[in-house]
Amino acid sequence: MTSLPNANRSGLPVPLIRVAGTPAECGFGYGATAREVIIANLELYLRRFRDAAGLDPATVRRYGLAFRAATATHHPRVAQMLDGVAEGADVPAADLYxxxxxxxLIYGARPDGAAGGCTSVGVLGTHTANGHLLLGQNWDWxxxxxxxxxxxxxxxERGHSVLTLTEAGMLAKAGLNSAGLGVCVNxxxxxRDALPVLAGERGAGVPYHVLLRAALEAPHLxxxxxxxxxxxxxxxINLLLGQAAEAGGELIDLELxxxxxxxxxxxxxxxxxxxxxxxxxxVHDVMKQLSGSSLFRSARARRLLRPAAATGRLTERDLAAVFHDHASYPxxxxxxxxxxxxxAERSETVYSVLLDLDDRRFGxxxxxxCGHRYTWLDLDLVAGRAEGRDQVAAASPNA
Incomplete structure (x- = not known):
């Protein structure tokens, strides 16, 4: 287990945590290494649960236990990893779930309070300059x-590797795996969005962020x-999923x-x-009544990418240019x-991600x-499959 506690020294804007072993061992290593930032994140969200949803800590823990049961039932390996994170960080498992x-918890109490954010893009290898399937997104929060x-x-323990950006204590957000599978999220x-009923037929379902990890644990699309x-x-939740061109190259978006x-x-x-x-x-889309930039961002991204895609020469720089776009600023x-x-309701693009699924590269x-460069990582190197080379690639001026 290794980490880079000083992210700036590595060229990365966030710490890199590397763990290996069974799901429980990976979780424990992650929790122990990132204990301080996990605790800080838990404290941050306990305040948000109180202020945005009116949930006190005892109620939050009751929901956490219900979501733990749903996760263990449907995704037991993810549950083993999350239990390991709680143990390694020495925090209650209910809080972590x-x-x-x-x-x-935040938007189930008031679904009309959901703030629009995040723009995701996927391009098949048939339309890219290097023939690789590319994914990317701006993550707004x-x-x-x-x-x-x-x-x-x-x-x-099976040799399956995952590299993902995530909030401390969670297991996934945008990311890719060693099978050439990648996911972005909106x-x-x-x-229909609502807090689960803790007694009766409408129990807890699988949490949003557990679904992201479950996708990245998969061996194929x-x-x-x-x-x-x-x-x-x-x-x-919206999931944009892609499989590397070398594995047939496929792309699909799921609105769940x-x-x-x-x-x-x-x-x-x-x-x-x-x-x-x-x-x-x-269903009734509550984003319609909130309106805002979501009504044009997807169409605008397509329009900006179409000229390069039509020639079959689209590159990572083209995706980066879209993610820098300021139409309707801010x-x-x-x-x-x-x-x-x-x-409490402010939002901005906190991080931007680019994924080359064929090269297993994460930018x-x-x-x-618009004010930062992308730093690139090689999944095989950061996950411990290869030795003797730098883990972090040089930053590109644009992508």
Missing amino acids: ALNARTE HPDQREAMVLLATRD MLGCD SAALKRVCAGGRNSS VPGDAGWLHPVDGMITHANHLETALP QAICRHVDPADAP LAAGPP
Whole structure:
């Protein structure tokens, strides 16, 4: 188990945590290494649960236990890892599972309070200059979250490796794995989103962030789709999933709402997504009433990428240029804090991610990305598959 506690010295904007072993061993190593930042993140979210959702710590822990049971039932290896994180960080498991269900707890209480954020893009290798499948996203959230993030690299006892950006104490957000599978994520909101009923038929479903880890634990795209659709949900989520061109090259977008799923296939070699529903699911999209930049960000990203994609010469730099876009500033694809927003509701692009699924390369820029460079990591190197080379590649001026 190794880490880079001084992220700036490595060229990375966040600490890199590397762990190996069984799920429980990986979790324990992660929890022990990142204990201080995990505790800080738990304290941050306990305040948010109180202020945004009116949930006291005892109630939060009751929900955490319910989400723990759902995770153990449907994704036992993920549960073993999360239990290990709690043990390694010496925090209550119920608190840690509540953290991983932060979307459900914050927005289940008031789904109309969901703030639109995040723009995701995927491009098939048939339309890229190097023939590789590319994914990427801007991750928009409260700027206070910037200091409670890590890059988590795991290699399990089967040799399966994962590299993901995540909030400290969680197991995944945007990331890729050694099978050439990658995932990006957008928040959605609909009228079915609600806190679980802790007694009775409507129990806890699988938390939003557990689904992300379950996808990255999959050996191929079909398995990932089965895993993320299983187990029920209390919160809506959009997953943009891709498989490396070398493995056939496929891209699909899943809009998951409680009790249903919709999907999108590439058009002109691309899929883009923001924070409103684009499929005909029989639900009320609460993002419609919130309106805002989500109504144009996905279409604008497609329009900006179309010329390069049409020639089959699209590159990482083209994706980066989209993620720098300022149309409708400050609530743009490259989102900046809007001083008109209440402090608790402020949002900006906290980090930007680029993924080359064929090369198993992960690019990360601090946000807003218009003012930062992407630093690239090689999954095989950071997950311990190779020795004798630098783990972190030089930053590119644009991508």
